[in-house]
Amino acid sequence: MRARPPTLPPHGEPAHDAGLVSRSWRAVRWLQPGLVVKRWLVTSGLGLVVALLGAAIWADFKPVYWTLETVEWLLQTLTSAMPRQVTGPAILLLGVGLVIWGQSRSFGSIQRALAPEKDTSLLDALRAQNRLDRGPAIVAIGGGTGLSTLLSGLKRYSSRITAIVTVADDGGSSGVLRRELGVQPPGDIRNCLAALSTEEPLLTRLFQYRFPNRSGLAGHSFGNLFLTALAAITGSLESAITASGRVLAVQGQVVPATSADVRLWADLEDGRRLEGESAIGKASAPIRRLGCTPETPAALPRALEAIAGADLIVLGPGSLYTSLLPNLLVPDLVQALLQSRAPRLYVCNLMTQPGETDGLDVEGHLRAIESQLSQLGVEELLFPAVLVQEPIRNRGLLEHYARHGAMPVACPTARLRRQGYEVMQAPLLSNRTDGVRHDPRSLAIAVMRFYRRHRSGLEQSLRQQMADRLS
Secondary structure, three states: OOOOOOOOOHHHOOHHHHHHHHHHHHHHHOOOOOOOOHHHHHHHHHHHHHHHHHHHHHOOOHHHHHHHHHHHHHHHHHHHHOOHHHHHHHHHHHHHHHHHHHHHHHHHHHHHHHOOOOOOOHHHHHHHHHHHHOOOOEEEEEOHHHHHHHHHHHOOOOOOEEEEEOOOOOOHHHHHHHHHHOOOOOHHHHHHHHHHEOOOHHHHHHHHOEOOOOOOOOOOEHHHHHHHHHHHHHOOHHHHHHHHHHHOOEOOEEEEOEOOOOEEEEEEOOOOEEEOHHHHOOOOOOEEEEEEEOOOOOEOHHHHHHHHOOOEEEEOOOOHHHHHHHHHHOHHHHHHHHHOOOOEEEEOOOEOOOOOOOOOOHHHHHHHHHHHHHOOOOOOOOOOEEEEEOOOOOHHHHHHHHHOOOOEOOOOHHHHHHOOOEEEEEOOEOOOOOOOOEOHHHHHHHHHHHHHHHHHHHHHHHHHHHHHHHO
16 A cells, blocks of 8 residues: 655645644633633742742742842853843743743643543643633423433533432333332433543443343443442442442433422323333323322432533423423422522423323323412423424425324413413424434534523523612
């Protein structure tokens, strides 16, 4: 195989000059504001000066006198050869260049030591982390794949994310571990941890790995087993989640809605009662009422603290009766949501779910949430804003879902607005060809647009109140 000739820099610029310019530009970028690095470099320099002053005092200032005499002799020699108008700027530039070069090489060494395989420079990583640290405090409530999809998009905008996850699952690997070992179901929690992970993709894939059917661990995922084992070692699922978050370098935190062993039940309109999350998801008649055992599970303090300090609260997307409403069966969570002054947004599903939300439009989903809250004595709109998908135009995809009993969730926008709801429509559909899915990036963009609009409105309101007081 012939070797590829080296690529020449543009405009005929020599390669070594281009490399020098690139390195110089990277060094200058360290002077940009917001990196939280320069202040500590100045602090270190000040500390060095103070330490040298202390040493000089201890040595009766003799080394200082010798140094000053040497510097004076050197300056006299230089100024006798060249005028000070040339010598001064040249030495100044030389000193600044040495500082920038030395610091850039130091940070480069730190980058190679901490993350030798990552292409992102330490400077870019610091800038990105600083931007994420200044992002809004977001609380996302839900479960299933819908919540993990939302989280994977939101982590591009903030590192202050709290996922409050339902623990009512009793099917699949989570159900087996729950029945045999008596642990809370780890499946939805595992998906959220993987979605918020910033660690190497291989480690995240390992956490999501599901053992094949031919093995004795058929159906189980490695992450579920890992969380179950950690819960046994640490004594609680909450501690296991915290430890797993450190392993995966999770950007934010994942918190179960409750530490209680919650069992769902649902009363259907035909008079039957279904017990268990997996059975409710296959209901053959409309659901009239949802409940759980124990009747009033307690919320975890971390979940309540996150809601109290939230700048934005999002419910959904996810299965209405098996992923979203179970979180609203925790009275403490509902009270914390009512007391929060953060804007609250409900993200509606794209399609109806056969057996669970047959025939429900966006208004029907909101009515189900209101009915659930009315059982706790809540009459106000807990989620007064709703985000929905624009009309889906792909006829072939719609026909495919119609054959399986699923339809797009229609949105009666005008009627909802008359009822006091704020309705946002946006293109949220993923380009994947294997089904109708929310696109993480599009969903996060729409959610952040909602947040910025409300923050701008709040700032204008505060300015107006201040102007009224001053007048």
